[in-house]
Amino acid sequence: xETLKPVEIKEATNVYIFSNSKxxxxxxxxxxxxxxxxxxxxxxxxxxxxxxxxxxxAIYEQVNRNVSEQEIIEFVTSRYGNFVLYQPxxxxxxxxxxxxxxxxxxxxxxxxxxxxxxxxx
Amino acid sequence: xxxxxxxxxFSLLAFFLWRGLSLNNKVLPSPLIGKKVPHFELPTLQNPxxxxxQNIFQxxxxxxxxxxxxxxxCQTEHRFWMDLPKGSIALIGLNYHDVRETVxxxxxxxxxxYQLILFDEHGKLGxxxxxxxxxxxxxxxxxxxxxxxxxxxxxxxSWKNELLPIIQSLE
Numbered sequence: 400x401e402t403l404k405p406v407e408i409k410e411a412t413n414v415y416i417f418s419n420s421k422x423x424x425x426x427x428x429x430x431x432x433x434x435x436x437x438x439x440x441x442x443x444x445x446x447x448x449x450x451x452x453x454x455x456x457a458i459y460e461q462v463n464r465n466v467s468e469q470e471i472i473e474f475v476t477s478r479y480g481n482f483v484l485y486q487p488x489x490x491x492x493x494x495x496x497x498x499x500x501x502x503x504x505x506x507x508x509x510x511x512x513x514x515x516x517x518x519x520x
Numbered sequence: 521x522x523x524x525x526x527x528x529x530f531s532l533l534a535f536f537l538w539r540g541l542s543l544n545n546k547v548l549p550s551p552l553i554g555k556k557v558p559h560f561e562l563p564t565l566q567n568p569x570x571x572x573x574q575n576i577f578q579x580x581x582x583x584x585x586x587x588x589x590x591x592x593x594c595q596t597e598h599r600f601w602m603d604l605p606k607g608s609i610a611l612i613g614l615n616y617h618d619v620r621e622t623v624x625x626x627x628x629x630x631x632x633x634y635q636l637i638l639f640d641e642h643g644k645l646g647x648x649x650x651x652x653x654x655x656x657x658x659x660x661x662x663x664x665x666x667x668x669x670x671x672x673x674x675x676x677x678s679w680k681n682e683l684l685p686i687i688q689s690l691e
Contacts, residue, residue, distance in 0.1 A: 436548060436652040449617070450652050453643055478650035480551040510525065517522070 413452070415459050422462045429458055429471050434483045442485075550650055550669040557664050558648040565615055565623060565637035572638055576612070577664040581690050583683070584658040585634070585674075586614045586646060589623045591654040597673035601633035604679075609687065613637035616646045616654055659683060661690045 417423035430444035437448035443455055454475065461471050472484070481487045489497050552558075557574045564570045577584075585601065587594040601611060613634035615623050620639060627637075640646050649658065649666075659668040668686045670678065 439545065453647055457647065477551055478648060479652065480549060480650070482548050506529070510529075513525070 413456070415455075418463065422465070425468055425471075426459060426462045429462075429468060430455055432485060433472070433475055434485055436479050436483060443483075547671045548652070550666070552650055552666045553669065555666055557660060557666060558645070560638075560645045560648065562638045562640055562645060565613075565620065565627075565639045568620075568639075572636070574664060576636070577660045579662055580610045581662055581687055582610045582612055582660045583687070584612050584614055584660055586616050586649070586651050586654050586656040586658075588616045588618045588654050589626050590618070593673045594655045595630075597655050597675070598630060598633070600673070600675055600679070602631050604633065606633075611635055614645060614649075615639050616651060617641070617643045657683070659686055659690070 415423075415426065417426065427444065431442050433443045433454075435441050435443050435446035435448055435451040435454075437450045438446045441448075441451070443451050443458070457474070458471055461474065466474075475483055481490075481493075487493045487496070557577045559574055561571050561573050564572060576582075585597075587597070604611070611634050613636070615637050618639070618641065620641070623637075623639075638645065643651070649656075653671065655673055657670040657674050658666055661667050667690060668683065670683060674683060
């Protein structure tokens, strides 16, 4: 697997011009909320990967066409999957992810209570 | 009980850590599996005036290979496609984010295994297909529905064990 040619990285310095601050805020919010599938530890806003540049451009165009936040996010997830979401939706597959911490907390509480109950005074 | 609980917690933790070792998060599942090939209109590599749309993925099972001339792994994979007996599968190329003349020149030198090459200069179809790296290979059934995606180079092993069984199950 390979990412795009590095020559295109110069486009990472693209300047986006917005007609109003509302669309600028939306652009910033959405690109920070979505994860880049190429550089998985970066958001779309941070990544210089060519795919992130393409997606930023697509999001920029949609923001300017007054597409809603939800629709933009759906545009990306319908292509790249829920993987790009830092907050994946609660589904059967992600139930453990969402419920796991709670289960661990309860388990931890139980263990601590047991520990103090059984330890000799 | 005194030993059972810590042991259980340990086993649970060990299980997840062990699972984590074999997870490959470089290969992402495609949300497009089971969906129709998105609408597109792209020229072929050979002829900028010949426009092709999604209807090309009808009637036969098609293998769609996303490649680019700047992609080094694609060149290794190219040899595999060249070695496949001609006409054994419908192989369509999607030339992704590339320069027309460069690819044409390269294919003249190394051979063209594709029946047809779609020229996706700006990566539009690539984005609609959720392509995040090249090479990627899609299996599309007779109704134009995407059935499988392989990320990374296809080689003899992955062809025999992964892709071919799926193609055969669709026949």
